[in-house]
Amino acid sequence: MMIVTKEDGATLAGAPEAEAADSITILQPDGKEIVVSKADIGSQTLAISVMPPMGEILKPAELRDLVEHFGTHQ
Secondary structure, eight states, rough: OOEEETTTTTTEEEEEEEEEESSSEEEEESOOOEEEEEEGGEEEEEEESOOOOOOHHHHHHHHHHHHHHHHHHH
16 A cells, blocks of 8 residues: 655555556555656655564464465355
8 A cells, every 4th residue: 555645735545556757556445546646746655554464473384374274265
């Protein structure tokens, strides 16, 4: 996720989808793409994930077992 604050104070949040020399395309949660001119951006930050760092909590074998379990029990 990316948070973009425009020069006019408007805030946009979404997944960065593409970046050109003069613009950034952000994919919003509703599927809408918004193209923002880099000249209009006051600041941009990557949002912090609320998910814990599982690689630091679980052992590699435990991560594998977890992925295998949820991959076969959909």
